[in-house]
Amino acid sequence: QVQLVESGGGLVQPGGSLRLSCAASGSIFRFYTMGWYRQAPGKERELVAAITSVGGSTNYADSVKGRFTISRDNAKNTVYLQMNSLKPEDTAVYYCNVKTVGVDLWGQGTQVTVSS
Numbered sequence: 441q442v443q444l445v446e447s448g449g450g451l452v453q454p455g456g457s458l459r460l461s462c463a464a465s466g467s468i469f470r471f472y473t474m475g476w477y478r479q480a481p482g483k484e485r486e487l488v489a490a491i492t493s494v495g496g497s498t499n500y501a502d503s504v505k506g507r508f509t510i511s512r513d514n515a516k517n518t519v520y521l522q523m524n525s526l527k528p529e530d531t532a533v534y535y536c537n538v539k540t541v542g543v544d545l546w547g548q549g550t551q552v553t554v555s556s
Contacts, residue, residue, distance in 0.1 A: 442466040449550030462536030464517040472540040474519040478532035526554045
Protein backbone atom coordinates (compact mmCIF):
# COMPACT_ATOMS: atom_id res chain seq x y z
CA GLN A 441 0.00 0.00 0.00
CA VAL A 442 1.38 3.39 -0.98
CA GLN A 443 1.71 6.09 1.68
CA LEU A 444 2.67 9.71 1.21
CA VAL A 445 4.87 11.45 3.77
CA GLU A 446 5.18 15.23 3.56
CA SER A 447 7.76 17.48 5.15
CA GLY A 448 9.12 21.00 4.93
CA GLY A 449 6.29 23.22 6.08
CA GLY A 450 6.70 25.95 8.64
CA LEU A 451 6.61 29.65 9.38
CA VAL A 452 8.35 32.05 7.03
CA GLN A 453 8.38 35.80 6.54
CA PRO A 454 6.94 37.37 3.39
CA GLY A 455 9.46 37.16 0.58
CA GLY A 456 11.03 34.06 2.07
CA SER A 457 11.35 30.52 0.71
CA LEU A 458 10.41 27.02 1.73
CA ARG A 459 10.79 23.63 0.10
CA LEU A 460 8.20 20.94 0.58
CA SER A 461 8.95 17.27 0.03
CA CYS A 462 6.60 14.34 -0.48
CA ALA A 463 7.94 10.82 -0.44
CA ALA A 464 5.83 7.90 -1.62
CA SER A 465 6.55 4.64 0.19
CA GLY A 466 5.46 1.19 -0.87
CA SER A 467 4.75 0.02 -4.38
CA ILE A 468 4.58 2.98 -6.70
CA PHE A 469 3.00 3.08 -10.09
CA ARG A 470 4.92 3.75 -13.25
CA PHE A 471 2.53 6.26 -14.75
CA TYR A 472 1.16 8.83 -12.35
CA THR A 473 0.78 12.48 -11.62
CA MET A 474 2.05 13.90 -8.34
CA GLY A 475 0.92 17.26 -7.21
CA TRP A 476 0.55 19.73 -4.42
CA TYR A 477 -2.76 21.19 -3.37
CA ARG A 478 -3.48 23.71 -0.66
CA GLN A 479 -6.41 24.68 1.48
CA ALA A 480 -6.67 27.94 3.36
CA PRO A 481 -9.19 28.45 6.17
CA GLY A 482 -12.67 28.95 4.76
CA LYS A 483 -11.58 28.18 1.22
CA GLU A 484 -11.76 25.16 -1.04
CA ARG A 485 -8.77 22.99 -1.73
CA GLU A 486 -6.98 24.11 -4.88
CA LEU A 487 -4.29 22.75 -7.13
CA VAL A 488 -0.94 24.47 -6.70
CA ALA A 489 1.27 22.46 -9.04
CA ALA A 490 1.50 19.00 -10.58
CA ILE A 491 4.04 16.95 -12.49
CA THR A 492 3.80 13.73 -14.47
CA SER A 493 6.07 10.77 -13.78
CA VAL A 494 6.86 10.28 -17.47
CA GLY A 495 7.91 13.29 -19.44
CA GLY A 496 7.84 15.61 -16.46
CA SER A 497 5.04 17.81 -17.75
CA THR A 498 4.10 20.47 -15.22
CA ASN A 499 1.04 22.49 -14.44
CA TYR A 500 0.82 25.50 -12.10
CA ALA A 501 -1.89 27.65 -10.64
CA ASP A 502 -1.72 31.17 -12.04
CA SER A 503 -1.19 32.56 -8.56
CA VAL A 504 2.13 30.73 -8.12
CA LYS A 505 3.61 30.82 -11.62
CA GLY A 506 7.10 32.26 -11.57
CA ARG A 507 7.43 31.77 -7.82
CA PHE A 508 6.95 28.03 -7.23
CA THR A 509 8.71 25.15 -8.93
CA ILE A 510 7.66 21.51 -8.79
CA SER A 511 10.19 18.78 -9.46
CA ARG A 512 10.51 15.05 -8.97
CA ASP A 513 13.04 12.34 -8.30
CA ASN A 514 11.58 9.16 -9.70
CA ALA A 515 14.34 7.02 -8.20
CA LYS A 516 13.29 8.22 -4.76
CA ASN A 517 9.55 8.41 -5.55
CA THR A 518 9.68 11.95 -4.23
CA VAL A 519 8.22 15.21 -5.42
CA TYR A 520 9.37 18.63 -4.29
CA LEU A 521 7.78 22.05 -4.25
CA GLN A 522 10.22 24.94 -4.09
CA MET A 523 8.34 28.03 -2.98
CA ASN A 524 10.03 31.42 -3.38
CA SER A 525 8.82 34.97 -2.86
CA LEU A 526 6.17 33.71 -0.49
CA LYS A 527 3.20 35.92 0.25
CA PRO A 528 0.77 35.93 3.17
CA GLU A 529 -1.92 34.64 0.82
CA ASP A 530 0.15 31.48 0.35
CA THR A 531 -0.67 30.54 3.93
CA ALA A 532 -2.50 27.22 3.89
CA VAL A 533 -2.23 23.53 4.61
CA TYR A 534 -0.41 21.97 1.69
CA TYR A 535 -1.30 18.44 0.65
CA CYS A 536 0.60 16.03 -1.53
CA ASN A 537 -1.41 13.98 -3.99
CA VAL A 538 -0.78 11.04 -6.32
CA LYS A 539 -3.18 10.22 -9.12
CA THR A 540 -3.21 7.32 -11.52
CA VAL A 541 -5.86 5.07 -13.00
CA GLY A 542 -8.23 4.13 -10.19
CA VAL A 543 -6.04 5.72 -7.53
CA ASP A 544 -6.23 9.07 -5.76
CA LEU A 545 -3.94 9.27 -2.69
CA TRP A 546 -3.45 12.15 -0.25
CA GLY A 547 -0.83 12.98 2.31
CA GLN A 548 -1.64 14.21 5.80
CA GLY A 549 -0.88 17.83 4.98
CA THR A 550 1.76 20.27 6.15
CA GLN A 551 1.13 23.79 7.38
CA VAL A 552 2.75 26.71 5.61
CA THR A 553 2.37 30.08 7.30
CA VAL A 554 3.68 33.27 5.74
CA SER A 555 3.69 36.08 8.25
CA SER A 556 5.89 38.81 9.63
